[in-house]
Amino acid sequence: MIRTQSKTRKHGLLSYKVRKRLVPYFYVAPATFLFCLLMLFPMITVLRYSLMDGAITKKDASFVGLQNYVTIFRDPVFWQSVGQTLYFTVMSVIFHLLIGLAFALLLNSQRVDPLIRSILRVLYILPWLFTAVIIAIIWRLLLDPNGVVNSILMTLHIIDFKVEWFSSTKTALHALTFANIWAGYPLYMVSLLAGLQGIPKDLYEAAGIDGANEFQKFRYITIPQLMPIIISIALLDFIWTMQVFPLVWMTTGGGPIYATEVLSTYTYKLAFSSYEFSRASASAIFILIISMGATYFYIKHQKAR
Amino acid sequence: MAKRSLSRTIVPTLLTYLGLAVGLVFAGFPILWMFFTSLKSNTEIFALPPRLLPDRFTSVAYLAIFNDPTKVRFFLNSYLVAGVVTVLTVLIAILTAYAFSRYSFRLKKTLNVFIISTQTVPPITLLIPYFGMVVAFGIFNTYFALILTYMVFTLPYAILLMTGYLNTLPRELDEAVLVDGGSSWTALWRVIIPLSVPGIVATAVYTFLLAWNEFLFALTLTKSMDMRTVPIGIELLMGQHAFEWNQMMAMSVLGSLPLLVLYLIAQRYFLAGMAAGSVKS
Numbered sequence: 001m002i003r004t005q006s007k008t009r010k011h012g013l014l015s016y017k018v019r020k021r022l023v024p025y026f027y028v029a030p031a032t033f034l035f036c037l038l039m040l041f042p043m044i045t046v047l048r049y050s051l052m053d054g055a056i057t058k059k060d061a062s063f064v065g066l067q068n069y070v071t072i073f074r075d076p077v078f079w080q081s082v083g084q085t086l087y088f089t090v091m092s093v094i095f096h097l098l099i100g101l102a103f104a105l106l107l108n109s110q111r112v113d114p115l116i117r118s119i120l121r122v123l124y125i126l127p128w129l130f131t132a133v134i135i136a137i138i139w140r141l142l143l144d145p146n147g148v149v150n151s152i153l154m155t156l157h158i159i160d161f162k163v164e165w166f167s168s169t170k171t172a173l174h175a176l177t178f179a180n181i182w183a184g185y186p187l188y189m190v191s192l193l194a195g196l197q198g199i200p201k202d203l204y205e206a207a208g209i210d211g212a213n214e215f216q217k218f219r220y221i222t223i224p225q226l227m228p229i230i231i232s233i234a235l236l237d238f239i240w241t242m243q244v245f246p247l248v249w250m251t252t253g254g255g256p257i258y259a260t261e262v263l264s265t266y267t268y269k270l271a272f273s274s275y276e277f278s279r280a281s282a283s284a285i286f287i288l289i290i291s292m293g294a295t296y297f298y299i300k301h302q303k304a305r
Numbered sequence: 306m307a308k309r310s311l312s313r314t315i316v317p318t319l320l321t322y323l324g325l326a327v328g329l330v331f332a333g334f335p336i337l338w339m340f341f342t343s344l345k346s347n348t349e350i351f352a353l354p355p356r357l358l359p360d361r362f363t364s365v366a367y368l369a370i371f372n373d374p375t376k377v378r379f380f381l382n383s384y385l386v387a388g389v390v391t392v393l394t395v396l397i398a399i400l401t402a403y404a405f406s407r408y409s410f411r412l413k414k415t416l417n418v419f420i421i422s423t424q425t426v427p428p429i430t431l432l433i434p435y436f437g438m439v440v441a442f443g444i445f446n447t448y449f450a451l452i453l454t455y456m457v458f459t460l461p462y463a464i465l466l467m468t469g470y471l472n473t474l475p476r477e478l479d480e481a482v483l484v485d486g487g488s489s490w491t492a493l494w495r496v497i498i499p500l501s502v503p504g505i506v507a508t509a510v511y512t513f514l515l516a517w518n519e520f521l522f523a524l525t526l527t528k529s530m531d532m533r534t535v536p537i538g539i540e541l542l543m544g545q546h547a548f549e550w551n552q553m554m555a556m557s558v559l560g561s562l563p564l565l566v567l568y569l570i571a572q573r574y575f576l577a578g579m580a581a582g583s584v585k586s
């Protein structure tokens with residue numbers, strides 16, 4: 001203690017400088033430690049698993065190189081899952097954006113009483129607060145063959161027999177996608193509403209003086225101004241939707257006959273139903289690589305802003 | 306002329322209200338259906354023609370949950386895990402955000418990229434090594450396993466939200482403490498934290514929401530009924546009593562209640578925080 005003190009006195013300036021430089025590291029230390037333990041280390045582990053034979057289950061698991069990747073790439077169900085994941089994700093992103101934008105525009109409309117707008121803003125967000133599991137069972141109830149959706153559609157003569165939305169190979173993927181669309185638009189709505197409120201009013205006034213109509217104002221001012229937000233949110237949504245697990249697990253479980261199998265359920269079943277942890281790891285790395293590709297664009301886009 | 310200008314304002318206004326009404330049905334109908342189903346008797350649920358409101362309101366589904374210790378335990382577990390995760394996440398996030406907002410240091414860029422990419426790492430990718438780790442550490446089927454692993458996806462958002470918030474506080478406020486000879490630690494606790502209450506509330510609500518809703522890790526890293534959380538409880542109920550829709554809906558209502566209440570209390574902070582986090586981060 002005394003030594004430190006005398007040292008500090010001797011090289012007072014340097015020691016103070018060093019200490020000051022260390023201060024931020026002290027503050028970020030807990031988070032850094034957790035990220036290493038929960039991110040860096042597991043990433044290396046899953047990569048290692050994917051190159052082994054019988055990871056976790058075998059004591060003497062051996063290194064087999066890319067064998068697990070070859071095995072899953074030869075599995076037709078894997079490629080079916082890739083296609084279905086893509087359909088589910090792309091449709092979700094498109095409709096999330098369209099509905100989110102429509103709701104944001106409606107809520108931003110000066111024609112509507114501000115009180116009504118603020119009440120509706122709270123109500124429109126509700127789907128987002130529900131757990132995927134709850135969303136899944138709400139839609140299982142509504143889309144039950146004897147449920148209210150079939151009743152309404154039959155009363156309106158849109159369909160003339162009870163559709164088994166989640167248990168028919170023809171409709172399951174669409175029904176699942178629809179439930180996900182319902183659950184996910186509020187993030188876009190909130191972000192785009194904030195974006196709309198940030199667009200300078202004089203842009204519209206100037207366009208009005210130049211004789212632009214409402215559509216032209218929307219096309220040439222609103223959309224370009226919102227574009228950075230749209231790209232950010234859509235990229236994030238793409239990444240997140242690609243990884244959706246609980247909604248699929250709780251509505252269809254990937255069935256009927258793989259009709260709604262997505263990459264996450266495919267991977268989960270490999271690991272925790274078949275105990276093929278090595279192949280599951282290879283599949284998980286595949287999902288990770290696609291996510292990282294999208295993340296690269298996301299970070300690049302964030303920096304450009 | 307008068308008629309033309311009238312139709313020019315009234316028609317768009319009517320269309321806007323119509324759009325808002327359609328939106329309300331789209332967003333609200335499934336939720337209302339869930340709520341009123343939880344108050345129906347099981348025989349009434351698929352009555353034809355379907356009715357939103359029950360003929361006879363009954364609390365039988367709720368009573369069945371409250372009288373079942375297993376189901377009550379799901380709720381206690383969820384409150385405990387989400388509560389502890391929220392406290393720890395907010396504390397660590399404040400420290401990190403303080404460094405991010407007030408200092409420039411070499412690790413900052415790396416850590417920032419790391420945090421942003423953590424947001425996008427698929428949970429299923431982490432799940433497999435977590436399973437291996439949790440078993441190896443001997444913490445399989447414990448609260449500790451859930452609390453620890455949840456931090457990986459609550460922390461990034463919490464740090465981003467908190468950094469965004471701290472950036473809005475003028476530096477002069479905490480620099481005054483440093484000029485007076487106080488340490489940065491004093492500045493953080495005496496000045497920054499008391500001023501950050503709205504940001505902390507937004508971060509805490511969002512963290513609680515993420516932790517409360519988590520499914521995949523809870524499904525895989527716990528096994529016994531007394532460790533299960535609400536989402537898993539609902540899943541198990543679905544498998545066991547596939548036809549007791551009113552109980553499942555009651556469970557869903559109860560499972561959504563804390564989030565709805567928190568959101569309604571904190572929605573001003575929450576929306577502002579979300580907008581700041583997603584738009585500017």
